[in-house]
Amino acid sequence: MEAALAKTPEKRQVVFIVVLLLLWEAGSEAIRYSMPEETKSGYLLANLAKDLGLKVAELTTRGARIHHRGNKELLQMDAETGNLLLKEKLDREELCGATEPCVLRFQLILENPVQFFQTDLQLTDINDHSPEFPHREMLLKIPESAQPGTVFPLKAAQDPDIGSNAVQNYTVSANLHFHVVTHSRADGRKYPELVLDRALDREEQPELTLTLTAVDGGSPPRSGTTTVRIEVVDINDNAPQFVQSLYEVQIPENSPFGALVVAVSARDLDVGPHGNVVYSLFQGDGASLPFVIDEVTGEIRLKMPLDFEATPYYNMEIVATDSGGFSGKCSVAIQKEKISKCQLEEKSPGLVRH
CATH class of the missing domain: 2.60.40.60 (Cadherins)
Structure with a gap:
């Protein structure tokens, strides 16, 4: 009998966890918050007691706690004030990568009596990365027989930022032979193509060096550059x-x-x-x-x-x-x-x- 009674709290805990999991899966209308990434730790995100219609004292008496889906505790609650505070600076790219929107889900759990509140925090992107090309230099070998209008694909720059903060445009340094065109892929990412404007002559200029620049849409914008080295490949266009x-x-x-x-x-x-x-x-x-x-x-x-x-x-x-x-x-x-x-x-x- 005593052994059975001793197991009762353990059973209750198991049932409590199962209920929480079911509630988690079933979901309920979430309270949604939003803030920019890279916000400093200690930032006051909200007052949970006020937003949930609870008295601040209830948070303590009812055993309120924050439960995160991940192992890392990103937020903390001040039970004396009901304030929800940012525990550390959050990096949207680290937490969500290219996923958009970047939503972090956590729960406010009241244990006595059991009550569950679903809460979502959306991290909005800031322009904290500059475009970067995969290599410092690209090499193109172009025959001098290439006709004006010929297109040459170039490698795109990478930018972990999203939306307008990602790469928006490409430019190339002033020259007599080429201009660059910016295209969009199906996912919205931009990539460059080099277009020949004027025929090349190896005997006149065997090699050209251009600077390719990728610019994002931030305010102010950030940019990254790479060198495009063009070797003009000879054709037999001269007599002895x-x-x-x-x-x-x-x-x-x-x-x-x-x-x-x-x-x-x-x-x-x-x-x-x-x-x-x-x-x-x-x-x-x-x-x-x-x-x-x-x-x-x-x-x-x-x-x-x-x-x-x-x-x-x-x-x-x-x-x-x-x-x-x-x-x-x-x-x-x-x-x-x-x-x-x-x-x-x-x-x-x-x-x-x-």
Whole structure:
């Protein structure tokens, strides 16, 4: 009998908890409060006794207490005054993330007799975060063949704030080639796209650096920036050009095989494979030439002996061709080197008459 009586308070507590849980799930019309996030601790949120139509003394005699859904006690009640006070500063982003509205639910429980009041606290957002891009720099590789109007997606900035305090607009630093357009996703978040206004020319400007800025709608607004680095990718839009259009050379008739006649040079403003050139040698009349050209270096050397009596003058065309088929031309004119009387005496003194 005594054991049964001893269990009675425990049973009552279990029943009390079950009733509270049922009431919690069933819910009742809640008393709603609202305040901005980041409000300092100790803030007077409300007077519960007044709002619930109770006398302040009832809060003590009836065992009033605040029950939070979470483990953390965010609010506290002064039983002597009935005031509901903020226990610590609240961060909306920490408590609710992107969920909107951010509502914290708690209960005022009167234990004797049992009475239950549902209370909701809505935290409103303040502009306490600046937009931040995921990286300090973005790299875009854009071919110089891209046409005006081409769109290039950019990574969006993140801002934990919501509504008008979130990112509202993107801008880009002044330049001649691009502007930025701000678009909205289905969830209202904004993202940027870069639009080409003027064709790029790698030979004129191989790289551009822009500053992308994200601005929120707070008052005053906050902003964040990142660097957009644009590498202009080369296309084969330039033909090789020779340093000289005409090379005039004089060589001795008795020059040995393999002797260097002249080295021609062409350059191509394109880079990589597009800028590599191959040299070839032609003569207009199709006759065989006693010369050969190195297709890589442009060096022209002697290959069969020279016979200036038979051919007093050699005129040939050199073509430089890049990998895309663009080419440039120059002419090489070769004639016999004139030998002075003194040079002739040094080479054949016995043949010189005094």
